[in-house]
Amino acid sequence: xxxxxxxxxxxxxxxxxxxxxxxxxxxxxxxxxxxxxxxxxxxxxxxxxxxxxxxxxxxxxxxxxxxxxxxxxxxxxxxxxxxxxxxxxxxxxxxxxxxxxxxxxxxxxxxxxxxxxxxxxxxxxxxxxxxxxxxxxxxxxxxxxxxxxxxxxxxxxxxxxxxxxxxxxxxxxxxxxxxxxxxxxxxxxxxxxxxxxxxxxxxxxxxxxxxxxxxxxxxxxxxxxxxxxxxxxxxxxxxxxxxxxxxxxxxxxxxxxxxxxxxxxxxxxxxxxxxxxxxxxxxxxxxxxxxxxxxxxxxxxxxxxxxxxxxxxxxxxxxxxxxxxxxxxxxxxxxxxxxxxxxxxxxxxxxxxxxxxxxxxxxxxxxxx
Numbered sequence: 001x002x003x004x005x006x007x008x009x010x011x012x013x014x015x016x017x018x019x020x021x022x023x024x025x026x027x028x029x030x031x032x033x034x035x036x037x038x039x040x041x042x043x044x045x046x047x048x049x050x051x052x053x054x055x056x057x058x059x060x061x062x063x064x065x066x067x068x069x070x071x072x073x074x075x076x077x078x079x080x081x082x083x084x085x086x087x088x089x090x091x092x093x094x095x096x097x098x099x100x101x102x103x104x105x106x107x108x109x110x111x112x113x114x115x116x117x118x119x120x121x122x123x124x125x126x127x128x129x130x131x132x133x134x135x136x137x138x139x140x141x142x143x144x145x146x147x148x149x150x151x152x153x154x155x156x157x158x159x160x161x162x163x164x165x166x167x168x169x170x171x172x173x174x175x176x177x178x179x180x181x182x183x184x185x186x187x188x189x190x191x192x193x194x195x196x197x198x199x200x201x202x203x204x205x206x207x208x209x210x211x212x213x214x215x216x217x218x219x220x221x222x223x224x225x226x227x228x229x230x231x232x233x234x235x236x237x238x239x240x241x242x243x244x245x246x247x248x249x250x251x252x253x254x255x256x257x258x259x260x261x262x263x264x265x266x267x268x269x270x271x272x273x274x275x276x277x278x279x280x281x282x283x284x285x286x287x288x289x290x291x292x293x294x295x296x297x298x299x300x301x302x303x304x305x306x307x308x309x310x311x312x313x314x315x316x317x318x319x320x321x322x323x324x325x326x327x328x329x330x331x332x333x334x335x336x337x338x339x340x341x342x343x344x345x346x347x348x349x350x351x352x353x354x355x356x357x358x359x360x361x362x363x364x365x366x367x368x369x
Contacts, residue, residue: 022138042082120134136259165248186215193224199223
């Protein structure tokens with residue numbers, strides 16, 4: 001997009017995590033300013049170099065990444081640990097004039113950033129440059145839903161309604177998605193569709209273990225449209241599921257899928273991927289990722305902690321979701337807050353544009369009066 005002299009020169013930093021990319025792009029789109037996307041690939045040594053050097057490009061493969069050169073931007077929007085050192089390097093090249101906006105939970109000291117847009121799963125302190133949104137940002141807007149619905153509607157026409165979309169994540173942080181959990185999800189989803197005489201619209205994700213998905217699929221007896229994730233560029237019906245489903249079942253470790261499903265205002269059922277017994281009784285929790293996550297939660301500073309249960313409980317307590325196995329009250333329709341515009345207002349305020357402080361600080365959820 002071409003930059004206008006009347007708006008800040010804006011760079012958006014992206015990487016390999018789809019969830020992070022969706023959030024930074026959602027905020028950039030909400031601003032309504034022209035922006036340039038900078039894409040990065042990382043070296044295997046990036047964790048070591050980034051932690052040791054803090055302000056560096058040593059963690060990225062510069063030949064496979066976007067070029068970084070003057071004129072330096074007025075605003076950088078970033079998310080995720082890997083792009084933090086890059087953002088700080090850009091600000092250093094600008095002589096310190098570039099404003100950094102970080103989404104999520106930064107590893108660097110909080111005062112490095114002009115604004116941090118965070119959510120309840122993190123434990124950031126209350127301070128002037130921290131905005132605590134209700135849910136992560138996302139890019140699934142009404143126009144995109146309509147387009148996907150039109151493209152896919154006929155492919156599902158042979159299936160009986162109601163459609164129950166089942167959106168399956170996988171291993172993440174302390175959660176290990178096992179075959180037994182796959183079977184349990186399959187039984188619950190199948191029972192829901194069987195009870196109402198409907199069909200399932202199913203997709204896994206890049207994080208879904210194959211054995212868990214196979215176990216899930218083995219439990220199905222109802223009509224279903226099943227999509228297996230691939231990185232080969234095959235058309236993905238995920239957004240069409242959001243648009244066309246009558247209700248949605250989402251595995252609870254995926255903040256992005258929970259947020260996007262909540263945006264549709266349809267009945268949302270959360271599948272709890274946690275362990276019913278103490279975690280140390282399960283050998284799979286001693287794998288590298290779940291074990292290191294738990295150790296980090298024990299020994300890291302509080303602001304580095306993460307509890308996705310805070311997001312799940314907020315969705316349930318606000319009436320926008322129930323746990324899978326419970327009944328969703330008839331007629332309930334909870335409108336989600338517009339977190340993207342809330343964050344955009346705070347970014348505009350960094351540049352002393354048209355949004356006064358009262359418009360930002362007096363935010364309330366739609367329908368709250």
